[in-house]
Amino acid sequence: MHALARLLRDAQHTPPDDVVSLLAEGARLIGGRDLVLYLIDYEQQVLQPTPERLDGGSPVLPASVHGTMAGRCFSTQSLLEAPQDGSTQVWVPVSERAERLGVLGLTVDVLDESDRGLAEELGLVAALLVLASASYCDRFHLQRRRQDMDLAAEMQWALLPPLTFSCGGTTVAGLLEPAYEVGGDCFDYALNGSTLSFAVFDAMGHGLPSSVIAGLAVNAYRHARRSGVQLDRLLSSMEAAVAGLMGDTFVTAVAGELDVRTGTLRWVSGGHPSPLVLRGGSPLPDPDVPGSLPLGLGLLGRTERAEPTELSLQPGDRVLLYTDGVVEARSPEGEEFGSDRLADVFVRESGSGLLPSEVLRRLVHGCLEFQGGRLRDDATLLLLEWAGP
Ligand SMILES: [Mn+2]
Structure with missing residues (x-):
């Protein structure tokens, strides 16, 4: 847990709208890459991603709660993994107690039991960072919107x-x-x-x-x-x-x-x-x-x-x-x-x-x-x- 606690320390000095780079740093502890933070939209139908494009240039699309792995992770609140192009794609709930904020998506080569534990803890850290940061920047409120709010x-x-x-x-x-x-x-x-x-x-x-x-x-x-x-x-x-x-x-x-x-x-x-x-x-x-x-x-x-x-x-x-x-x-x-x-x-x-x-x-x-x-x-x-x- 020490390494994840370090993220909280780093977060004190990171711009509040840049939670994703901190989480990507956390993901590297388990060899994770291409980290995406999905947040649930206000209607709870679609998970909206940040970033919208990975480092390699491929686009990241919003994920519907119904019919996607990210959505299933959100609905069931459990870590999911699936093989993809020789690696493993992992989805982790981002939640504070029972409050479902979204999902982390990341890619790893292999995932053992202790990595799974760490990935789940990274999801909890992500939730705390999003909640704290949302109180002093608009980034996360906007990410959750799929249309203008009156x-x-x-x-x-x-x-x-x-x-x-x-x-x-x-x-x-x-x-x-x-x-x-x-x-x-x-x-x-x-x-x-x-x-x-x-x-x-x-x-x-x-x-x-x-x-x-x-x-x-x-x-x-x-x-x-x-x-x-x-x-x-x-x-x-x-x-x-x-x-x-x-x-x-x-x-x-x-x-x-x-x-x-x-x-x-x-x-x-x-x-x-x-x-x-x-x-x-x-x-x-x-x-x-x-x-x-x-x-x-x-x-x-x-x-x-x-x-x-x-x-x-x-x-x-x-x-x-x-x-x-x-x-x-x-x-x-x-x-x-x-x-x-x-x-x-x-x-x-x-x-x-x-x-x-x-x-x-x-x-x-x-x-x-x-x-x-x-x-x-x-x-x-x-x-x-x-x-x-
Ligand atoms: Mn009424």
């Missing part, structure tokens, strides 16, 4: 936590579409001690105004959470911020807490669809939750918020939160996506042994494809998995 989406992406996080058997994974035009949908989460807090928001309308309101909602949520506001008071506390500044706009919200030691799940809703819970491959019946109003609407102080709904999770349960843009999606023929279809697709993808982040990626694309690739409203999904204490 201002509202720029604001939404800056608000989001890492899309996926995993610790000790609990995973949370989120995704939103349309990636380059998203406006009012957002989510957030945090693990503090044994409490995983999470929330999903949908601000009314579209575009920039929605994005501003969503930003306010997320930050009001974080502020309340960090001020120690309990779950039963959370929505009223956020209401004060949203209603106070924005007049007659509204935000639907669902916010909850999972005790990762016991599996106790509690949540509150403000006009938001109820979570869908999958146990042993089948959805649980809808919880009997009283109707609730969104945040805002000038109802500050005039509505009583219901007590949190509680559910004891069993190991292996998966909980899906979604915004109305998912279930109200319509096919070009006018058919609604609907919550039954969402449950069906969730059951099917969950049964395939895939990682939670990959299940979610496929769910979002299922919804997008259903609409002929063109969403009318933002669609956001947040998936929690509890594997047990």
